[in-house]
Amino acid sequence: MTIGLRIAFLPLTDAAVLVAARERGFAEEEGIALDLVRTTSWATLRDRLVYGQVQGAHMLAPLAVAVTLGLSQQPAPLAAPYKLNVNGNMLVMACDFAKALEPVIASRLADPLGTAHDFAAAIGLWRRKPVIGVVHRFSSHAIMLRYWLASAGVDPDRDVVLRVLPPSLTVEAMHAGEIDGFIAGEPWGSAAVEAGLAETVAIGERIWRRGVEKVLAFRESWLEENPEPVDRLLRALVRAAAWCDDPAHRDDLANLLARPDYVDQPAYLIDRALSGAIVARAGEPPIVSPDFMLFGREATPFPWRSQALWIYSQLVRWGMVDHDPATATRAGAVFRPDIFRRALADSNVPMPGASMKLEGAVASPLAVGSRRGELTLGPDSFFDKRVFDPERIDDFLSGFAPPR
Amino acid sequence: MRIVIIDDSGLRASVLEEGLHEAGYDDIHIVPPRGGFVARLERMAPDVVLMDLGSPSRDTLEEMLTVSRALARPIAMFVDQSDEAMIGAAIDAGVSAYVVDGLRKERVKPVLELAVRRFNAFAKIQSELNEARSALSDRKIIDRAKSILMNQRSLSEQDAYALLRTAAMNQGKKIVEVAQALITASDLLGGGI
Numbered sequence: 001m002t003i004g005l006r007i008a009f010l011p012l013t014d015a016a017v018l019v020a021a022r023e024r025g026f027a028e029e030e031g032i033a034l035d036l037v038r039t040t041s042w043a044t045l046r047d048r049l050v051y052g053q054v055q056g057a058h059m060l061a062p063l064a065v066a067v068t069l070g071l072s073q074q075p076a077p078l079a080a081p082y083k084l085n086v087n088g089n090m091l092v093m094a095c096d097f098a099k100a101l102e103p104v105i106a107s108r109l110a111d112p113l114g115t116a117h118d119f120a121a122a123i124g125l126w127r128r129k130p131v132i133g134v135v136h137r138f139s140s141h142a143i144m145l146r147y148w149l150a151s152a153g154v155d156p157d158r159d160v161v162l163r164v165l166p167p168s169l170t171v172e173a174m175h176a177g178e179i180d181g182f183i184a185g186e187p188w189g190s191a192a193v194e195a196g197l198a199e200t201v202a203i204g205e206r207i208w209r210r211g212v213e214k215v216l217a218f219r220e221s222w223l224e225e226n227p228e229p230v231d232r233l234l235r236a237l238v239r240a241a242a243w244c245d246d247p248a249h250r251d252d253l254a255n256l257l258a259r260p261d262y263v264d265q266p267a268y269l270i271d272r273a274l275s276g277a278i279v280a281r282a283g284e285p286p287i288v289s290p291d292f293m294l295f296g297r298e299a300t301p302f303p304w305r306s307q308a309l310w311i312y313s314q315l316v317r318w319g320m321v322d323h324d325p326a327t328a329t330r331a332g333a334v335f336r337p338d339i340f341r342r343a344l345a346d347s348n349v350p351m352p353g354a355s356m357k358l359e360g361a362v363a364s365p366l367a368v369g370s371r372r373g374e375l376t377l378g379p380d381s382f383f384d385k386r387v388f389d390p391e392r393i394d395d396f397l398s399g400f401a402p403p404r
Numbered sequence: 405m406r407i408v409i410i411d412d413s414g415l416r417a418s419v420l421e422e423g424l425h426e427a428g429y430d431d432i433h434i435v436p437p438r439g440g441f442v443a444r445l446e447r448m449a450p451d452v453v454l455m456d457l458g459s460p461s462r463d464t465l466e467e468m469l470t471v472s473r474a475l476a477r478p479i480a481m482f483v484d485q486s487d488e489a490m491i492g493a494a495i496d497a498g499v500s501a502y503v504v505d506g507l508r509k510e511r512v513k514p515v516l517e518l519a520v521r522r523f524n525a526f527a528k529i530q531s532e533l534n535e536a537r538s539a540l541s542d543r544k545i546i547d548r549a550k551s552i553l554m555n556q557r558s559l560s561e562q563d564a565y566a567l568l569r570t571a572a573m574n575q576g577k578k579i580v581e582v583a584q585a586l587i588t589a590s591d592l593l594g595g596g597i
Contacts, residue, residue: 043462164467
């Protein structure tokens, strides 16, 4: 029997796995009629999920944690049994602003710490407090930007203005001079570079080499009550993700995403993130970054609880939630490795043996314990070499300078 | 009660404003979600903010509501959890409502209901308008195809139309599709009219 599922998404390159699952038959093979609902703001995506207009959503991982903790309008326990991608973000700044930074962009991107310090110096030279667009308070982008800025002593709440705007309006806002730069998912950074409005200042993959990005989120109650549809969908997505990672399908995927009912941007811009060939300044040859965005390999979809807790640690750090053990437990429980294991129990997907790990501890590809098959984890280090131990959140937090 | 309508479509906002006026609300302001709209809104200190659910600027608005120090009372999304039908109707109609803390839900509900009705009415008008527009452009396309046939094959207008209709029926297509194909082919062949 075919099961109909409605999933809300935002027009972004990292909706790829959902789009491929629908358009290339992976959902159908599992008996799922997948209906993808295009949405233009995270607020509306959240509302459609929370109030049951859709069963699932392509959601910012921190937003799933925030909604569960009651930090974003109507509180609702959400559950994320699947990560749709890691990495894929890019910080771009107006070309004039970037003049104060390392001019050779490959060197600039290779040294995020040095660039953060250059950025700190550039703030004082700019004609106003720099206004940086972020897609949401509870976005991986905002959290990553804060982490990066703070490494150079920049207080993201005082020394710059973070302005929230949806990805699809970023380029227009650059054009109107309302913002001096922004950090967003692709293809929006590339679109601003291509328009000659901005150049790349940092890419997410160099800040946290395996940064958690979008998850597939459900209402927890719906997830518990509907094991069969969830399991079928997860199996379809795992196969769609492998298809998306395969370079042979890149042109096809870029053209699919370019359609007006999906991202509605030119395929050649979308392809840059997919192939990891980032044009960082208009007219320059691309900078090769093979890990720019991952969908399937290295068990990318596996929702490590430690990653939800890392997100939680950052919400605490910036005063968005008060730290206590019960809240931490609720935050960690948003990621559901148990469901992932159940859904893929009979598949050949390599399955991590643990549900938590040290985040940032893998410096080079590492073979790890897996229930079956070979599982190699890619490097997941933070640019500042910190390691997050999910069992010792307090120690991790006390390692950061307190907010001024 | 001060009501602010944030809307991109001037027409829909007017339709809603008119309905609210008729219902006896008189402190209504329309703000398009552009440029510094958030600062303007902050200065207005509204009691109720109505916004199109489909507007990409909702995240910007919510951020302001979260961090604003200028608003005397916090504003949150209005949801009466006990009224699931209302929530569904509002989302279907594309209405989101933000309400200041402490405003009783009995006072908000009529406003929200009115917004839902007006948004739905507007959507209906718009789809009728779109249909009328496309009917008009269909007729233009068919007229052009007819005149190509009349010129090239010396047919009467009636015969040209009959030929288009027969071709459409034989191919299982709409007349306008056949007409469009004919125009394209004629343009490619440099026939023109």
